[in-house]
Amino acid sequence: MEGKKGRIIHAAIDIFSEKGIDQTKVSDIVKKAGIAQGTFYLYFPSKLAVMPSIAEVMVEKILAEVKQSIEQQASFSEQLKQVIHVVFRITQDYREIFALIYAGLASTEYLQEWEAIYEPYYDWMSRFLEKAQKEGVIRKSIHPEQTAILLIGLIESAAEQTYLYSHGNSDTAICKKEEVLEFAEHALGLKEKE
Numbered sequence: 001m002e003g004k005k006g007r008i009i010h011a012a013i014d015i016f017s018e019k020g021i022d023q024t025k026v027s028d029i030v031k032k033a034g035i036a037q038g039t040f041y042l043y044f045p046s047k048l049a050v051m052p053s054i055a056e057v058m059v060e061k062i063l064a065e066v067k068q069s070i071e072q073q074a075s076f077s078e079q080l081k082q083v084i085h086v087v088f089r090i091t092q093d094y095r096e097i098f099a100l101i102y103a104g105l106a107s108t109e110y111l112q113e114w115e116a117i118y119e120p121y122y123d124w125m126s127r128f129l130e131k132a133q134k135e136g137v138i139r140k141s142i143h144p145e146q147t148a149i150l151l152i153g154l155i156e157s158a159a160e161q162t163y164l165y166s167h168g169n170s171d172t173a174i175c176k177k178e179e180v181l182e183f184a185e186h187a188l189g190l191k192e193k194e
Contacts, residue, residue: 005043007033009057012050016100021048052113055101062090063121076132080184083128084155084177091159092173099164122148129188139189147188155180 011033015024026047030037044050065086070079091098125148132138158180162173 004033004035004039005053007035008040008043009050009053012047013054013057013097013100016054017096021100021103051101052117054097055114056117058090058094058097058101059117059121061094062087063124065090066124076135076137077181077185077190079128081177081181083125084180084184087155088159088162088173088177091156092163095163098160102164118149118152121152125152132188137191139191142188151184151188154184 008029012024012029015028015032019028024047026040027037029047029050030040033040044053066083069082069086071082074082122145126144129138129142129147129151130144133140133142133144158176162176166172
C-alpha cells in the first residue's frame with residue numbers, strides 16, 4: 001500500500017511494535033507517518049481500526065512470497081512443502097507483528113473482516129488444490145474452497161504455535177513442518193509420494 005494510507009499502516013506497525021497497543025496513541029502514529037492527525041481520521045476512525053489493514057499487508061506478503069517461492073515444475077508434494085516453509089519463515093520473521101494483529105483484532109469489532117482479508121490467499125490455495133485434484137494427484141472428494149481454508153489454518157496454526165506462543169528452536173520448527181506436510185498429504189489423499 002502506497003501513499004498516506006500506506007504510511008499510516010507502516011507507522012502503526014512500528015509504533016504498535018515499539019509501545020504496544022494500549023500505550024500507542026494516534027498522535028504517535030501520525031508523528032511517525034509524517035502526516036496531520038486529521039489525515040489519519042480520513043482513513044481510520046481509531047487506532048484499532050488500523051489492525052485489519054496491518055493484517056491485509058501481512059497476508060499480501062505471505063501470498064506474494066508463496067507465489068514467488070513455488071517452483072512450477074516441482075511435484076505437488078514439493079510445492080506444498082515450499083508453501084509450508086514460506087508461512088513458517090514469515091511467521092518467524094514477523095512474529096511481533098502477527099502477535100500484534102491477533103491482540104488487536106481480538107479486542108475490536110473487526111474480526112469479521114478476517115475472511116475478506118484472507119480471500120485472495122484462500123482463492124490461491126483453492127486453485128492450487130483444484131489443479132492437483134484435476135491432475136489426479138489428490139483425492140477427488142475434497143472440496144477445494146473449504147479445504148483451502150482448513151489447510152491454511154493448519155499451516156498457520158502450526159507456525160504460530162512454534163513462534164508466537166513459544167520461541168521454538170529450529171529442531172521444533174523442522175519437526176512441525178514435516179508433521180504438517182505429512183498430515184496434509186494424508187488428509188488430501190496424495191496419490192503418489194514423489
